[in-house]
Amino acid sequence: MNWAPRVKPIKIRRLYRYARLGIYDDLLLHDVGWELYERCTDIATVADVYREGRVPCPKCRTKITRRIDPLFSSGEGGTHENWxxxxxxxxxxxxxxxxxxxxxxxxxxxxxxxxxxxxxxxxxxxxxxxxxxxxxxxxxxxxxxxxxxxxxxxRPDPPSMERTVRMRKSSPALQCPKCQAVALHQHGNIECTACGYKRRWRDYRKSLKKKDEKLECPNCKYTFRWQAWRKSARPLRTGNPRPAREFVKKWIRCRTPRQRMIQIDTLLQTLHGRGPLAPLFIDSGEHNIRQMLDDLAS
Structure with a gap:
């Protein structure tokens, strides 16, 4: 997956240097703003994947629904609330x-x-x-x-007690890793009813987590591994994608250089208040970014 690169700090410093002189460089505003926009879009996309369980195809960006293993997820999209x-x-x-x-x-x-x-x-x-x-x-x-x-x-009604109890008591169908026959979870082990295969339940769950999950795009027929996609998106993952979402929503509404500068400044001030979030957007170390944001805020 080709993700948007982080913004260079030298561009941000140059932008603020001109702004203090009352100069709005349209070309520089365009470069910094749209680089931040693309980066924020990718951050919001990754956050949506972990919330909705739908992965964008690396080739055509078509969203593919993951076949989440029922042993690890009982809710839809990673939440136990009712949609x-x-x-x-x-x-x-x-x-x-x-x-x-x-x-x-x-x-x-x-x-x-x-x-x-x-x-x-x-x-x-x-x-x-x-x-x-x-x-x-x-x-x-x-x-x-x-x-x-x-x-x-x-507000939607909570699920009925019968449904809740049934969901708790129901167990997903298990397959023997050796012969693909029906297996049972009993006495802390997984036991096959056909070939007699037996393994500790804890080890079996760990092996499922390491198992490759292949996804195929229905549009372009491209096949890729979820583990590889997740590894490529690791630098973009955050538990607080709200600043990125707000910038994406407001940036496209800006019509004048002054409005664009205000939106860039709003995002950087937000990042200044949330130090660990800034390295996701700016291409430098955390200490250097914090020092730069302190200088820009002064």
Whole structure:
């Protein structure tokens, strides 16, 4: 997989040197901005893979659904929450997505207008909330706006107790590694009913993790290994892809050099506050990056 390279620090320093003089170099802004955009896009893509379980093909970028082994994953997309679809726009959601959207951009629950932030949160329709009351309302309401279409959606019902018990009691079908016949998990071992193969359950699980998982793209028929893809994406993996997602969303809306400079500065200030995240974007050591960001912030 060809990932976008990290941005050179010398370009960022030159960009800020010109900005202090009131000069916006369009060519330099274009280079730095779009390099950051491509890097942020790759970081968000890798984060989506671990959340949704869909891997982009290295050739044509078609997303391929992984056949996740049931011995290691009981949820869809790496989460045990219930997915549901918005009844208005049919988007696939988690309930926490609805809550997080309101935490990021507070909106009125009735007219869905963006709230004005002062001492209290005020809406144009006349309603006000204190910050604590608004957070409490987000936690307790059963109907919240959809993050995509802003229409009200209802919180999905939790799975029934019978279904939960059935999922806990059900065990995936096991195959003997030697003869591919049906095997059983009993007494801490895996035992084959046909050839008598027997192995410790712990060792069997470890061997499954090391087993190659091959994925084939339905579009271009390209075959690749999940382990190789995961290794190539390791420098892009982070538990906090939010700054990258926000930059991708806002960068394409910038029309003037000043707006582009503001978005680049916003991203770098965010990275300055989250030191370990910066080396994913900037091509240098952590100490040098921190020193550069300190200089730019001063």
């Amino acid at each position: 549901f679809h918005c009844s208005h726009c049919a988007k696939r959601l988690l309930w926490r997505d609805c809550r997080q959207s309101l935490r990021n951009t507070p909106r009125c629950f009735d007219c869905r207008s963006v709230l004005q932030k002062a001492d209290d949160l005020a809406c144009v329709c006349g309603k006000t909330w204190s910050p604590a009351a608004y957070k409490q309302s987000i936690r307790t309401r059963v109907r919240l706006p959809c993050p995509h279409c802003l229409n009200l959606v209802r």
